Amino acid sequence: MKPIVQTPRYRLVADEITAAIRAGDLAPGAKMPADKDLVERLGVSRTTVREAMIALELMGYVVTRFGAGAFVADTLPDAPSEPPAQPGFYELVEARYRIEPEIAAAAAPFIGAQDLAHLRDLVTGMADPDLGLAQVERLDRDFHVAIARATGNSVFVGIVEAFWRARRRFPEWTRANNRRDAADVARFYEAEHLAILDAFAAADAEAARRAMRVHCRNSGQPLLDRWREREEGGAPDARVADRIRAWGSGS
Structure with missing residues (x-):
């Protein structure tokens, strides 16, 4: 079956x-x-x-x-065609969990002093109590895109940018973040961002992979815990759901 x-x-x-x-x-x-x-x-x-x-x-x-x-259209397609699939919420969260750690590992050997200083500035900026939630989210996005750029691979940059564009399609993601203020968001992720930076400072690809995996899981899991079958995404493919359930075992 x-x-x-x-x-x-x-x-x-x-x-x-x-x-x-x-x-x-x-x-x-x-x-x-x-x-x-x-x-x-x-x-x-x-x-x-x-x-x-x-x-x-x-x-x-x-x-x-x-x-x-x-x-x-003035001229219709010759035959009905299949609508292109758009990612569901579960698919998006899982893809980020699987892909971004590998991007971090690929970037680790190439993060120089200037890159590291820029990333630290972004993390420090997120902790600014005068910033609103939208500004904190922008800095968070810039943090992840900067890591992808450090790989020298434009496809990785496009993937990370696509993650941020796609997740904004889901009202539940926005609702979940709107229930928290900017300081709460920055505080929640600061330790995880700093762990990623520590791995980069040591040029340790495996540590960067682990730190980014923890971050992606911790940022995605609370949203999945609150998610219900909404018309923006619906229930996930059973295969995706099975893999996400395995997160608790470290898979």
Whole structure:
């Protein structure tokens, strides 16, 4: 038997709109209904509608014209195509846990004195009591991107930047952080950031890997503990869930 995978809601919405386009209910070249109208007609959130529209544009059913809005494409794809999958919340947290420690290990031998000073400034900046949560998060993002840049591999930089962009799609992530003030966030992660810096100062790739793994697990696990099956992501693939449950054993 294969694991049962829940279809993300945005894909169901994309399928519904695709069917309407192919049935002629939305003619080629016609302006797409406003997001608000689709929210009311389909009974989903605005976030889900926007994600569905992105999928439809990538599939070739919808085009966006600057200043005018979204329109049904003049020429439709020859055959229905599958909406491109977007990462679920569990997938995002697990991917970061698996990938960022390896990026830290790759960076460790190449973190020079100037890089280390810059990273320490970012950690110190996060502890500034006058900063708001958004500013602390920006410094946190810069910390992780700077580590990726130290590897000299632009793909690693793109991956870390993509993690930060993707996780902002999930309202639960924002809600969870908004329940904490900036000082709490900075204090919660300061020791973990400093452990990563200690590994870099020693040019110890294995220690950097371990420290980043602890940090990614500790920053992701509280969100997963609060997560419920929401329309932004739904239940994870059973294989992903099994691996995340193994975190407690150090896997």
